[in-house]
Amino acid sequence: MPELPEVENVVRTLSSSIRANAEILDFIFYRPDLRWKFPKKEMTLLRGQAIQTIQRRAKYILINFKDDTLISHLGMTGKWTYYHELDQKKFNPEKHDHLLIVFKSREVLVYSDPRRFGFIDVVSQDQLEKYFAHIGIEPMEQISESMIQKFKNLDRPIKTALMDQSFVVGIGNIYACEALFQSHVNPKKSCKKISVAGFKNIFKNVQSILSSAIEMGGSSISDYVDVQGAKGSFQNQFQVYGREGKACTRCDTKIKRVVQAGRSTFYCPSCQK
DNA sequence: CTGAAGACCTGCCTGC
DNA sequence: TGCAGGCAGGTCTTCA
Numbered sequence: 001m002p003e004l005p006e007v008e009n010v011v012r013t014l015s016s017s018i019r020a021n022a023e024i025l026d027f028i029f030y031r032p033d034l035r036w037k038f039p040k041k042e043m044t045l046l047r048g049q050a051i052q053t054i055q056r057r058a059k060y061i062l063i064n065f066k067d068d069t070l071i072s073h074l075g076m077t078g079k080w081t082y083y084h085e086l087d088q089k090k091f092n093p094e095k096h097d098h099l100l101i102v103f104k105s106r107e108v109l110v111y112s113d114p115r116r117f118g119f120i121d122v123v124s125q126d127q128l129e130k131y132f133a134h135i136g137i138e139p140m141e142q143i144s145e146s147m148i149q150k151f152k153n154l155d156r157p158i159k160t161a162l163m164d165q166s167f168v169v170g171i172g173n174i175y176a177c178e179a180l181f182q183s184h185v186n187p188k189k190s191c192k193k194i195s196v197a198g199f200k201n202i203f204k205n206v207q208s209i210l211s212s213a214i215e216m217g218g219s220s221i222s223d224y225v226d227v228q229g230a231k232g233s234f235q236n237q238f239q240v241y242g243r244e245g246k247a248c249t250r251c252d253t254k255i256k257r258v259v260q261a262g263r264s265t266f267y268c269p270s271c272q273k
Numbered sequence: 274c275t276g277a278a279g280a281c282c283t284g285c286c287t288g289c
Numbered sequence: 290t291g292c293a294g295g296c297a298g299g300t301c302t303t304c305a
Binding site: 276 | 302
């Protein structure tokens with residue numbers, strides 16, 4: 001489901017939904033795990049604590065309490081849904097509802113995730129920096145010359161490099177394809193063969209596509225919705241993603257699908273060089 | 274060390 | 290109608 005724009009919209013709608021200083025009453029678990037076991041003990045210690053802020057880092061959702069942060073990753077199909085008022089005792093979970101966060105205010109957050117690639121972690125604030133030490137910089141930040149040099153030294157296709165979260169975070173399969181189309185760059189092109197100016201152009205396009213996608217509420221392909229249930233509309237702007245066999249919007253050539261590192265890549269074989 | 278493939282899961286769609 | 294196969298927004302682990 002979620003790349004950076006979708007996670008950003010989940011964070012924004014979470015922040016605007018949950019009232020300030022909402023205090024946790026309890027967690028209700030409908031299974032012991034998602035991708036990994038729920039850290040039940042650490043989560044339970046958050047009972048009685050109030051949410052201070054909610055932020056995004058890469059594709060992670062950070063719910064900050066006084067000393068600890070609850071980290072949620074949505075994997076491919078994870079979803080948080082907000083209920084203004086809900087009696088958890090009468091709540092009848094659907095098949096893929098795995099966790100409830102119940103607030104003293106009677107507000108409730110439901111976590112659902114059919115494929116269960118998502119996960120939940122609790123990390124103390126002084127461990128947060130360490131937790132994210134191995135991931136790359138935010139894509140909306142200025143991309144430094146030294147970062148571009150790192151990319152230039154990679155002996156791999158630009159598309160898989162863009163999706164590698166250890167350099168620049170947040171770019172997933174959709175936005176990697178779309179940004180390379182916008183940049184007229186073939187996704188199979190080796191990083192070694194792209195100039196500094198070429199990389200600057202690619203990251204400029206990454207930034208503009210991500211910000212438009214955020215503005216449009218993200219991309220809803222089959223099931224992405226924000227915590228209020230609203231769909232995004234950036235899927236209507238796709239130039240290549242999911243358009244195999246259809247005409248290129250620039251040159252009319254048929255859009256091609258290939259597999260790179262196990263993921264589908266869509267591109268125009270004629271105007272992406 | 275690097276980069277690609279495999280694994281993790283369920284649901285949905287296509288084609289036989 | 291049923292069933293096998295392929296595909297899906299991500300990331301961690303394994304292997305070459």
